[in-house]
Structures are given as structure tokens and as C-alpha cells.
Amino acid sequence: MSTAITTGASPPTTARATARTRMSLNAVITGRLAKPMRVLVYGIEGVGKSTFAAGAPKPIFLGAEDGTSELDVARFPEPLSYADALDAFDQLIDEPHEYRTLVIDTLDWLEPLVWQHVCETSRDKLGKPYKSIEDFGFGKGYTAALLAWRELVKRIELLREKRHTHLIMLAHSWIKPFKNPEGEDFDRYEMKLDKRAAALLREQCDAVLFATHETLTYESNGRTKGISSGARVLYTQRRAAWDAKNRYDLPETLPLDWGAFVEAVITRRPDDPARIKARIEAAIASAPEGAVDVDAVKRVTAAAGDNAAELARILNKLSARVSIAAHQTPSQETP
Numbered sequence: 001m002s003t004a005i006t007t008g009a010s011p012p013t014t015a016r017a018t019a020r021t022r023m024s025l026n027a028v029i030t031g032r033l034a035k036p037m038r039v040l041v042y043g044i045e046g047v048g049k050s051t052f053a054a055g056a057p058k059p060i061f062l063g064a065e066d067g068t069s070e071l072d073v074a075r076f077p078e079p080l081s082y083a084d085a086l087d088a089f090d091q092l093i094d095e096p097h098e099y100r101t102l103v104i105d106t107l108d109w110l111e112p113l114v115w116q117h118v119c120e121t122s123r124d125k126l127g128k129p130y131k132s133i134e135d136f137g138f139g140k141g142y143t144a145a146l147l148a149w150r151e152l153v154k155r156i157e158l159l160r161e162k163r164h165t166h167l168i169m170l171a172h173s174w175i176k177p178f179k180n181p182e183g184e185d186f187d188r189y190e191m192k193l194d195k196r197a198a199a200l201l202r203e204q205c206d207a208v209l210f211a212t213h214e215t216l217t218y219e220s221n222g223r224t225k226g227i228s229s230g231a232r233v234l235y236t237q238r239r240a241a242w243d244a245k246n247r248y249d250l251p252e253t254l255p256l257d258w259g260a261f262v263e264a265v266i267t268r269r270p271d272d273p274a275r276i277k278a279r280i281e282a283a284i285a286s287a288p289e290g291a292v293d294v295d296a297v298k299r300v301t302a303a304a305g306d307n308a309a310e311l312a313r314i315l316n317k318l319s320a321r322v323s324i325a326a327h328q329t330p331s332q333e334t335p
Contacts, residue, residue, distance in 0.1 A: 036160045037265070040107075040201060041234070042171035042191045043211030048232050048256050049105075052211070053168045055258030056101040062088050063105035063170075074099065082117035082148060085110060089155035093162055101166040102159065107201065108172050108192040114148045115141070142194045149197050153204055169201065173210070173242075189242040207246040210235040211256050231319075232256035251312065276311040277301060280318060287322045 041049050053059060054071050061068050061075040062085065068075055079085045092102060104110060119130040122144060133141035159165045172192040179185055189210060191198045202208050214231040235242060236250040248265045263272070280301055284294055297318060304310040 036164055036166045037207070038156065038167045038205045040169045040171065040205040040208045041211050042173050044173055047211045047213060049170045049211055052256050052258055053103040053105065053170060056103070056166060056168055058099050059101040059103050060099040061103045061105050064109045067105045079113065082113045085113060086151070086155060089159060092165065093155065093158050099165065101168060103168045104170065106170045106172060111193055111197065114145050117148055118145045142196050145194070146196055146200060149200055153200070169205070186240060188240060202243065207236065207248060208244050210242040210244045234261065273306040273308050273311055276308060276315055280311070280315050283315065283318045283322055292318060292321050
């Protein structure tokens with residue numbers, strides 16, 4: 001008598017067989033997928049976040065009207081409720097239009113509308129709406145607000161899929177203490193948003209970028225001093241002082257400029273080598289006499305060839321030297 005050997009697996013049902021057919025190896029897609037971008041930019045007040053977003057393809061802004069009052073851009077009327085914000089999304093999803101980018105300016109402006117919606121649609125033990133997000137107790141209000149944020153995320157995905165629309169979310173930053181499990185605690189920049197909502201939106205985005213003014217430090221008379229180079233920059237990778245990430249293999253630092261950002265996304269490099277070389281020449285020309293060794297700069301520039309990353313490093317170092325020299329008086333000269 002023969003003994004049947006079983007594997008414990010039952011034959012696939014019709015539904016499972018259909019699913020396996022759809023997920024067959026013949027249907028595998030290779031290469032990069034050209035999908036609309038989800039970009040979150042947060043940073044200090046007045047650094048130029050809205051101007052950055054205004055450079056995106058055919059943008060329309062959703063947010064407080066005074067945030068873009070000086071920009072020549074299309075904008076929805078300022079929403080007065082969370083429902084208004086969802087209506088704006090639905091208009092873009094359902095109605096024909098020419099806009100290719102939606103800009104939320106800013107998330108921390110939208111958050112109180114989310115909280116108001118949660119309070120008005122929830123009931124306490126007495127059957128009355130909550131007056132404040134804090135009245136839920138023990139952070140429960142902020143957890144409930146995540147449902148509203150997730151509804152917004154659904155709209156974002158519908159807009160990307162149906163209308164092939166980019167999404168740029170802007171937010172302000174604040175400085176918060178960070179509990180460091182590996183050593184001393186320290187302060188860092190964070191999005192000016194409830195931590196639960198911030199985590200959800202960070203996870204959703206393809207790039208989370210920190211925007212600030214470039215600050216250079218130098219030693220003078222035994223003290224460390226800081227000066228601003230005047231440049232407005234985007235940081236694309238996480239540091240102790242801020243959160244950032246990207247899925248585009250971007251350089252660590254970029255100018256706060258939409259064109260520079262898109263070029264870096266497309267080329268996977270900091271900038272065009274010819275343009276960086278031109279900026280190096282311009283920096284040499286603007287340097288105070290004796291501030292830089294011109295011959296040495298030209299030698300290392302020639303040695304870098306068309307290596308954009310190395311050229312960018314040379315330019316950053318040169319710009320720092322020029323900026324420091326321009327701000328020093330004879331009594332402050334460094335050795």
C-alpha cells in the first residue's frame with residue numbers, strides 16, 4: 001500500500017489563482033518609476049520655503065493667504081475648516097485643470113483646522129463636542145487627529161494617481177530638546193507639528209528637506225564665531241540637529257531653489273560641473289586680495305575634472321574662505 005506525502009498546502013482557490021496570475025513574474029516591472037514627487041520642506045521663518053515651492057511646475061497654493069501675498073501664484077481661497085481643505089483636494093481630483101503641483105503652505109497652519117474638526121466631530125462622556133484637543137486627555141486627541149491626517153494622505157495619493165500632480169508640503173520649524181539614548185541630550189530642529197502627525201507625514205514623503213541660512217564658523221582670537229554666507233540651503237540627510245531624508249540619492253546640501261533640486265533628482269548629482277566651475281571662477285574674482293591661493297584653487301579644480309561632488313566641495317570651501325575674509329578686520333585675522 002502506498003503512502004501519500006502531503007505538504008500541508010491546499011490547492012489554490014480561483015481567487016488565489018487569479019491573484020497569482022496578476023502577480024506573475026511576467027508582470028514584473030524594472031527600472032525607476034516616474035511618479036509625481038511628494039516633498040516636505042520645513043525650516044525657519046522667512047527662509048524662502050514658499051518661493052522654493054513657487055518654482056515648481058504650474059503650482060496652486062492651499063493655505064493662509066498672507067503666506068504667499070508677495071508671490072505671483074495661483075491660490076485657493078483661505079480654507080476656514082478642515083472640510084474646506086478636503087474640498088480643495090476634491091476639486092483638483094475631480095475637475096479638469098492645468099495645475100501640476102499642489103502646495104500646502106503650511107502644515108502647521110492646517111493643523112489647528114484638523115484639531116477643530118476632531119473636536120467638533122467627537123463627543124465626551126456627556127455627549128458634547130470637545131472644546132480643545134487637550135480635553136481628550138492623555139494624548140488621545142492627537143491620536144484621534146491622525147485619522148484626519150490619514151484622510152488627507154488618501155487625497156494626496158488620489159491626486160498623484162489620477163492627475164499626476166506633485167505635492168509640496170511646507171512647515172515651520174522649532175527647536176525642541178532631544179532625549180539621546182546614546183549620550184548627552186541636545187536641542188534640534190523639528191517640524192512645528194504634533195510628533196505623531198509629523199511622523200506620519202515624514203514617512204509618506206519621498207523627500208523631507210530642512211531649509212535654513214548657511215552659517216559658517218571660524219576661529220578668531222581663541223573664540224569660535226559664526227557668520228552667514230547669505231546662502232539659503234536645503235539639507236537632504238539627517239544630522240543630529242535636524243531630520244531629513246530623500247529617496248533620490250541627493251547630495252547632502254543643495255541651494256534652496258526648485259530648479260537645482262529637480263536637476264539633482266534627475267541627474268543624481270549636486271550640479272552641472274561646468275556651472276560649478278563658473279561659480280568657482282566667480283568666487284575667485286570676488287575674493288579680497290590675498291584671501292585665497294588662486295593657483296592652488298585652479299590646480300585642485302583642474303584635478304577634479306567633471307566630478308561634480310568634488311567640485312562642489314571645492315566651491316563650498318572656497319566660498320567659506322571668501323566670506324570669512326570679507327568679514328574680518330585686520331585685528332581679527334586668523335593665523
